[in-house]
Structures are given as structure tokens and as C-alpha cells.
Amino acid sequence: MRREFLWAWRNYVERALGADHIKPISGGREDFFVDGHSVGLSVIEAVDTLWLMEADDEVDRALRWITENLSFDVDAPFQVFETNIRMVGGLAAAYHCTGERRLLELAVDCADRLLPAFAESPTGLPYRYVNLATGQVSDPETNIVECGTYIAEFGQLSEWTGDGRYYDLAKRAMRRVFDGRTDLGLLPHDINAETGEWRNRQATVGPPGDSYYEYLWDGYRLFGDDELKQWYDTLTDAILSTQAERYASNLWFPQVDAYTGEILSREQSVLAGFYAGLLAESGNVEAGRAYHDSFNTVQNRFGVIPTFVDYETMAATYPNNALRPEFADSALSLWLVTGDEVFRERARTHFENMVATSKTNYGFASLSDVTADPPTQQDSCPGYWWSEQMKYYWLLFSDSPRFDYRDNYLTTEANLLRGAKR
Numbered sequence: 271m272r273r274e275f276l277w278a279w280r281n282y283v284e285r286a287l288g289a290d291h292i293k294p295i296s297g298g299r300e301d302f303f304v305d306g307h308s309v310g311l312s313v314i315e316a317v318d319t320l321w322l323m324e325a326d327d328e329v330d331r332a333l334r335w336i337t338e339n340l341s342f343d344v345d346a347p348f349q350v351f352e353t354n355i356r357m358v359g360g361l362a363a364a365y366h367c368t369g370e371r372r373l374l375e376l377a378v379d380c381a382d383r384l385l386p387a388f389a390e391s392p393t394g395l396p397y398r399y400v401n402l403a404t405g406q407v408s409d410p411e412t413n414i415v416e417c418g419t420y421i422a423e424f425g426q427l428s429e430w431t432g433d434g435r436y437y438d439l440a441k442r443a444m445r446r447v448f449d450g451r452t453d454l455g456l457l458p459h460d461i462n463a464e465t466g467e468w469r470n471r472q473a474t475v476g477p478p479g480d481s482y483y484e485y486l487w488d489g490y491r492l493f494g495d496d497e498l499k500q501w502y503d504t505l506t507d508a509i510l511s512t513q514a515e516r517y518a519s520n521l522w523f524p525q526v527d528a529y530t531g532e533i534l535s536r537e538q539s540v541l542a543g544f545y546a547g548l549l550a551e552s553g554n555v556e557a558g559r560a561y562h563d564s565f566n567t568v569q570n571r572f573g574v575i576p577t578f579v580d581y582e583t584m585a586a587t588y589p590n591n592a593l594r595p596e597f598a599d600s601a602l603s604l605w606l607v608t609g610d611e612v613f614r615e616r617a618r619t620h621f622e623n624m625v626a627t628s629k630t631n632y633g634f635a636s637l638s639d640v641t642a643d644p645p646t647q648q649d650s651c652p653g654y655w656w657s658e659q660m661k662y663y664w665l666l667f668s669d670s671p672r673f674d675y676r677d678n679y680l681t682t683e684a685n686l687l688r689g690a691k692r
């Protein structure tokens with residue numbers, strides 16, 4: 271795992287250093303946040319993984335690029351949610367691992383440029399975009415993930431700086447979402463930031479519902495906020511009692527109408543696989559195990575889990591897979607909670623199948639069709655690959671001396687905010 275990661279890293283450094291993404295087939299460069307202007311996303315995503323792998327010369331090289339090149343003074347709209355979980359979170363994790371103060375300053379600078387999206391909103395639900403140079407906000411047509419996935423990173427900044435603004439703004443948005451729950455205790459997923467009105471009826475544990483639930487629990491775990499736990503418990507009780515479905519002896523979470531509970535779709539997103547780990551972390555171990563078992567059935571059937579599978583037919587309704595990490599994410603969480611070797615076996619298969627299907631000339635490629643023989647590749651490697659699955663595999667198999675296996679925390683982008691042992 272370490273050899274594969276460092277091989278891909280060295281190719282990135284040689285061919286695309288500073289680009290948000292490397293194009294792993296052609297060796298080219300690709301922008302993520304803003305067309306025509308990269309901010310070194312893959313460097314920021316890779317730092318804590320390199321550190322945990324004890325590749326300290328590469329950590330130094332990454333820090334050198336960041337301190338010499340990274341600036342958020344960019345006159346363009348950045349997506350608030352993605353900028354937080356990737357850039358604020360990545361810099362915060364790099365600071366947690368290395369203690370390099372400049373990284374904290376950059377994380378705070380980035381977060382400060384995101385704040386107008388919250389402060390300008392009449393409801394406290396953040397706009398989706400903000401211009402990092404001018405503070406101009408845009409797009410109120412948002413969802414509960416992009417409104418409620420900040421408290422881990424923002425709360426950590428409040429703790430480190432003593433400025434409670436970050437935590438308060440993140441929590442205010444989460445409260446507004448929670449206050450909109452239906453009589454069934456379920457949440458639709460699309461919402462208008464200016465009016466607070468729901469824009470749809472469908473509830474999902476997949477995107478764009480997923481990390482709202484994740485961060486309610488994480489905010490409680492990280493900062494001891496019992497109110498967040500109450501909100502999490504209320505919503506999770508409703509999901510387990512109303513949304514869960516046992517089908518062909520597997521546990522699934524179909525999309526349902528938040529007001530009536532009627533099943534709207536039996537498609538499951540590969541991203542929903544994170545939920546198995548969250549359930550286990552929050553005390554619902556059997557449900558977490560059962561949901562991971564369900565996705566393991568899909569991994570065994572396809573080799574690489576398709577972006578969407580219909581669990582009634584077990585057909586891939588959307589056959590691509592952009593190197594999605596969630597099955598490995600929840601395998602690590604379940605292994606940390608239960609110690610059960612089965613989760614390491616499943617993660618090993620996930621790793622081996624990824625290498626067999628995604629490895630290409632200069633790195634690892636997203637797949638356009640996992641059902642093709644062999645699966646077809648796309649010339650793109652997402653930033654989360656550097657932060658997520660390679661870190662999950664490493665932690666599962668390395669017994670890293672730099673990671674506190676008993677007391678730790680990884681964000682939804684696998685940024686390490688607790689548990690680095692320097």
C-alpha cells in the first residue's frame with residue numbers, strides 16, 4: 271500500500287505538482303475548484319497520509335510547496351462545502367500531524383474567506399459558493415450536506431484559536447436543518463438557504479444527506495455537545511424505524527418520502543456505504559455490520575462497487591466509480607469498533623481490486639464502467655483518493671506508531687484531527 275501510494279505521489283510531484291488533480295493516464299494536470307486556477311488540492315489531501323506512512327522527506331516537500339505557493343486570495347467562486355472538507359480540513363490535519371504553524375494560519379485564512387456564505391444568509395444556512403477574494407456569495411439552492419458538514423473542521427479551528435465564531439456558525443446551520451424535520455423525524459435533502467424552505471420530499475442516507483448525519487455525531491464526539499447527540503439520536507431512531515428495509519436477507523436504506531415514509535427508490539449510492547461505519551461508531555453495531563454485509567455482497571458481485579446499484583435487481587444502475595472510498599471508510603470504522611478481522615479482509619479485497627482495475631501509467635484512475643471486462647478507466651484521479659482509501663488501508667494494516675488506535679478522529683474527508691502521535 272505504501273509502495274503504491276509513494277509511486278503515485280512521485281509521479282504527481284514530477285508531472286503535476288501544484289495541480290488540483292493529476293490526470294493519471296496522460297500525466298496531465300486538472301483543476302478542481304476553479305477552471306484555469308489550481309490550488310494544489312492533491313498536495314493538501316496527501317500530507318497527513320504521507321505523515322502517517324512516515325514518508326517524512328515527502329511531507330517536507332509537500333509543506334515546502336504549500337508554504338511557498340498556496341494562496342486563497344483567488345477572485346473566483348469556490349464551493350463552500352468542498353473547500354471546507356478538503357482545504358480547511360486538509361490543512362488542519364497537516365497542522366495536527368506536523369505542528370507547522372503556517373498550516374494553521376492557512377486553514378484559518380481559508381475558513382475566514384468562507385464565513386460570508388454563513389454571515390450573509392438570512393437563515394444561517396450557507397450559500398453554496400463564495401468568492402474567496404471579494405466575499406461575494408451565490409446559489410441558495412442547496413442541500414443538507416452543504417449546509418451541515420462544517421462543525422468538525424470549524425469546531426477544531428475554534429478550539430485552536432479560541433474564536434467561537436466558527437463553531438457557532440456551523441452549529442446554527444445544523445440546528446436550522448434539524449428544526450425542519452418532518453413529523454416522522456425524517457429530513458428531505460434539498461433546502462433553500464434564503465427562505466429555509468424544503469425543495470424536495472425525499473430523505474436519503476446517501477448524498478446529499480450523508481455527512482449531515484455524520485457531523486451531528488462527530489460534533490458530539492469531538493466537542494461533547496449533547497445537543498448535537500440529541501439531534502443525531504432523534505434522526506437516527508427515525509431512519510432505523512421508518513427508512514430501514516430488510517430485503518432478500520440484507521439491510522438497506524431506500525430513499526423514502528420524508529413526510530409519509532413511502533419508499534421512493536431502492537437504488538443505493540456507493541457513498542451511502544459510509545453509513546455502516548457511522549451506525550457502528552454511534553452504538554448501532556449490529557445495524558452497521560448488517561449494512562456493511564450488504565455492500566460486501568455488491569463488492570463480491572461487481573469487484574468494484576458501482577456508483578448506484580438497485581438492491582431489488584442487484585443491477586448497476588450507474589456503472590461508473592470515481593475511486594469512491596466509502597466501503598473502506600466504514601471497514602476501518604467497523605474494525606476499530608469491533609476488532610473483527612472480516613473488515614480487514616474486505617478492505618484488502620477493496621485495495622486489491624482497486625489496484626487491478628484503476629492502476630495506470632502515472633497513478634490511479636476513476637472507472638467509467640465497472641461492469642465492462644476489463645473495467646474502463648477515466649483520465650482523472652480525485653483528490654480524496656490521496657486522503658481517504660490509501661489512509662484507511664494503511665491504518666488497517668500498518669499498526670502505525672503515529673496513530674492512536676484507541677482515541678482518534680478522521681473527518682468525512684479522512685483528515686486526521688485527533689490521534690496523531692508525534
Ligand SMILES: O=C1NC[C@H](CO)[C@@H](O)[C@@H]1O
Nearest residue numbers: 481541594595654682683
Ligand atoms: O464526504 C465525502 N463525499 C464525497 C467524496 C468521496 O466519495 C469525499 O469528498 C468525501 O468522502
Ligand SMILES: [Ca+2]
Nearest residue numbers: 481544682683
Ligand atoms: Ca465522507
